[in-house]
Amino acid sequence: MLEISPSKVARVIIPARMLDAKTGRWDTPLDDAEPDSILESRPSDATEDELRSYISDLNRDEQASLVALMWIGRDTFSADDLEEAIETAKAEAVSPTADYLLGIPLLSDYLTAGLEALGYDAEALIDELMK
DSSP states (O other): OOOOOOHHHHHHHHHHHHHHHHBBBOSSOOOOGGGSSSSSSOTTOOOHHHHHHHHHHSSHHHHHHHHHHHHHTTTSSSSSHHHHHHHHHHHOOSHHHHHHHTTTTHHHHHHHHHHHHOOOHHHHHHHHOOO
């Protein structure tokens, strides 16, 4: 059984999508694109800090479920193996969960896929939070 509410997962997906969409800073465009036409990651952007704080504030069970969902979305585990994935996440947690998850490229995609593999409508959950 999932030990985190799907709504909390959606609260992670939203800022994770923003982070996934950003690029590193660049000062010399290689083409005629306007420098402001892409999303740049800037030190003054609080999105990552806020997401890191949100994940860190989750309890151990919620953090393990979040990692398990990411693994399911990444096809490391199947949806049928949710309990095993959660137990593995708890057993293998050696660094802060926020550090681990924020180091995963495409985190938002994996969490979305993980929710959907478990039968949740991730986009509906996200839409509800955005209202």
